[in-house]
Amino acid sequence: MGKEVHKEVVTLMTRMMCDCGGEMVIPPGSPALSTYPPQYMHVCNKCEKVELYFKQYPCLDYIERN
DSSP states (O other): OOOOOOEEEEEEEEBBBBBTEEEEEETOOOOOEEESSSSEEEEEETTOEEEESSOOSSSSEEEEEO
């Protein structure tokens, strides 16, 4: 039988940044593409470049503390 193990974690806010220095954000009302896994359209808030990512940015990530 398995056992539960607790680890302390740090919560990080992860943002995707464009090469121009702007932030990649999901436009309001933008649907996910029905790929597997789903992809999400992001647009740079500075140069308006469009990119597809498998994650929705900004997002929360967790890393274990040693």
